[in-house]
Amino acid sequence: MLEVLDAAAVRRWGRASLAGLGLAREEIDALNVYPVPDGDTGTNLFLTLEAAVEEMGHGGPRPMLAYRDDVEEASDDPGQRQAELARTAKAMAHGALMGARGNSGVIVSQMLRGMAEVLAGSGQTADQSAAETLRRALARASELGYAAVAQPAEGTVLTVMRAAAEAASAVPGDDLAAVARTAAEAAREALARTPDQLEALRRAGVVDAGGRGLVVVLDALVTTVTGAPPPPMPRAARPHKPPPPAADALTPDGPSYEVMYLLRAEEEAIPTLRTSLLPLGDSLLVVGGEELWNVHVHVDDVGAAIEAGIEAGRPFRIQVTHFRDQVARQRAAHPEGAERAVVALAGGGGLADLLRESGAVVVQGAGGLRPATREILDGIRMAGTPEVVVLPHDKDSVPSAEAAAEQARADGLRVQVLPTRASVQVLAALAVHDPERRFDDDVVSMTAAARATRYGGVTTAVREALTTAGVCHPGDQLGVVSGDIAVIGSDLNQVAVEVLNRLLSGGGELVTVVTGAEAPPGLVELVLAHLRDAYPESDTAVYTGGQRHYPLLFGVE
Numbered sequence: 276m277l278e279v280l281d282a283a284a285v286r287r288w289g290r291a292s293l294a295g296l297g298l299a300r301e302e303i304d305a306l307n308v309y310p311v312p313d314g315d316t317g318t319n320l321f322l323t324l325e326a327a328v329e330e331m332g333h334g335g336p337r338p339m340l341a342y343r344d345d346v347e348e349a350s351d352d353p354g355q356r357q358a359e360l361a362r363t364a365k366a367m368a369h370g371a372l373m374g375a376r377g378n379s380g381v382i383v384s385q386m387l388r389g390m391a392e393v394l395a396g397s398g399q400t401a402d403q404s405a406a407e408t409l410r411r412a413l414a415r416a417s418e419l420g421y422a423a424v425a426q427p428a429e430g431t432v433l434t435v436m437r438a439a440a441e442a443a444s445a446v447p448g449d450d451l452a453a454v455a456r457t458a459a460e461a462a463r464e465a466l467a468r469t470p471d472q473l474e475a476l477r478r479a480g481v482v483d484a485g486g487r488g489l490v491v492v493l494d495a496l497v498t499t500v501t502g503a504p505p506p507p508m509p510r511a512a513r514p515h516k517p518p519p520p521a522a523d524a525l526t527p528d529g530p531s532y533e534v535m536y537l538l539r540a541e542e543e544a545i546p547t548l549r550t551s552l553l554p555l556g557d558s559l560l561v562v563g564g565e566e567l568w569n570v571h572v573h574v575d576d577v578g579a580a581i582e583a584g585i586e587a588g589r590p591f592r593i594q595v596t597h598f599r600d601q602v603a604r605q606r607a608a609h610p611e612g613a614e615r616a617v618v619a620l621a622g623g624g625g626l627a628d629l630l631r632e633s634g635a636v637v638v639q640g641a642g643g644l645r646p647a648t649r650e651i652l653d654g655i656r657m658a659g660t661p662e663v664v665v666l667p668h669d670k671d672s673v674p675s676a677e678a679a680a681e682q683a684r685a686d687g688l689r690v691q692v693l694p695t696r697a698s699v700q701v702l703a704a705l706a707v708h709d710p711e712r713r714f715d716d717d718v719v720s721m722t723a724a725a726r727a728t729r730y731g732g733v734t735t736a737v738r739e740a741l742t743t744a745g746v747c748h749p750g751d752q753l754g755v756v757s758g759d760i761a762v763i764g765s766d767l768n769q770v771a772v773e774v775l776n777r778l779l780s781g782g783g784e785l786v787t788v789v790t791g792a793e794a795p796p797g798l799v800e801l802v803l804a805h806l807r808d809a810y811p812e813s814d815t816a817v818y819t820g821g822q823r824h825y826p827l828l829f830g831v832e
Contacts (some may be wrong), residue, residue, distance in 0.1 A: 277500045279405045282363040289328040291495035296321045297674020299491050306484035309475040310558050312457050316484035318375030318681045326374020331368045378557035379485030381571045385562040389419035404449035413440040425559035430472030432485030438465035453498045454685035459493040530556040530573040533596040534580040538568040540588025551583040615710045619701050620668040621822030633705045651679035665692045666701045682806035691718050698832025699787050731756040731774045732828040772805050778831045786813050787830035789820035
């Protein structure tokens with residue numbers, strides 16, 4: 276249970292928000308009917324939070340399992356702690372501003388900016404508790420959210436944020452957890468009421484997509500503060516996926532284009548910019564500060580929207596989306612038998628070489644970390660084929676891969692992300708890939724091969740944690756089976772043998788052993804000797820993977 280919101284807590288909150296949005300992304304996309312039914316709110320919010328998390332540091336792509344999380348020790352000096360909190364909060368706000376996507380992404384980035392202002396400006400002092408800081412941060416987030424929107428509408432993410440802030444302000448005392456819980460509960464209740472406030476939501480039978488995303492972020496805050504998982508959504512707030520819109524459903528009642536750009540301009544130029552953009556369309560948002568702004572507007576006259584930015588300052592990263600084309604691409608049928616590529620994620624240099632030799636386009640994150648969405652999207656586009664199969668290398672890469680696939684589908688590509696949760700499953704899926712098959716048949720075959728591969732590995736604990744095998748302590752050797760801690764021991768050799776015994780308890784024809792960068796001398800030889808003696812009927816393949824954190828990875832087919 277946290278008593279303060281320090282830099283480490285803010286980073287953990289960002290990571291938890293990103294993970295939650297990854298899980299809820301498709302659900303939120305399905306809710307997206309307002310202001311434009313373009314089905315991308317969940318994806319946009321995920322990309323916005325991903326940019327914020329990456330800028331904060333410690334939170335870009337994580338190692339494979341949660342117990343490998345970084346150990347973050349706060350300074351004993353209050354001044355240093357506040358300075359680190361200020362840097363982290365400002366990085367969160369700047370990253371969200373630079374990476375904001377879509378209407379809801381821009382609004383949420385401004386809300387994060389409001390919270391960051393309070394955290395960076397005051398923190399928790401002898402005169403102000405963490406609970407009061409959070410109350411003020413939520414209030415400022417709501418204030419800046421409404422200020423960002425030229426024509427605010429109720430029944431949206433703005434309403435949900437205001438309800439959270441107002442409820443938090445009424446919580447007495449210095450209980451940080453009580454403030455966080457109350458805000459999240461009020462947001463969830465406000466979300467359930469959004470169909471009564473907005474006709475487009477009532478007709479579609481859904482809650483507001485942006486509001487649903489904000490609930491995920493506030494639930495992540497509760498989890499960060501209390502350690503407790505969020506409660507299930509109330510039945511009234513659960514989505515009912517509407518039918519997809521017709522390709523021409525977007526133009527009669529509103530503008531045809533979404534225009535977004537970043538703008539370097541003096542603050543004095545912004546009121547004039549808003550005045551110029553407001554008559555051109557709707558969903559106008561101009562957010563930011565300190566001479567850097569994110570501009571978002573729906574218009575019919577793209578040129579006029581960009582010219583207004585040029586008159587105000589220097590626009591860059593200009594993005595124009597034609598809603599009609601976007602929906603048509605989402606609905607279009609793709610021809611069977613088109614040229615196909617496989618994009619595979621790799622956790623080490625040896626694995627990357629092996630996957631390339633097998634014909635895959637390989638994506639590796641910088642510094643051996645998990646690839647970000649933009650890196651996976653670059654890999655999909657680099658493949659240069661109309662059909663792409665994406666193979667994540669761990670379960671936490673799946674949300675980023677799905678978000679990248681959604682963006683690629685908007686470009687007209689046919690992309691399928693397979694549920695591969697370990698590098699050995701990637702190898703198994705790639706081994707049965709056949710580009711001559713129909714797309715769906717190839718996906719089914721690769722998925723079946725991956726699922727038929729049991730996986731595990733060995734690693735070292737870096738902090739104390741409660742696992743399914745009991746409590747582990749720093750330095751303990753951990754055996755992982757199908758993503759869970761199954762063995763805790765002091766001897767890496769013994770743990771590796773026990774993991775293999777558990778993986779092979781149901782039999783196995785082929786055992787794949789992938790060596791990591793931290794594999795000590797003699798470990799592989801001991802494992803191979805055990806396999807020869809105990810399981811002579813199984814074939815063994817050994818590959819040099821070079822992955823971090825895991826001296827050995829195992830796959831059993």
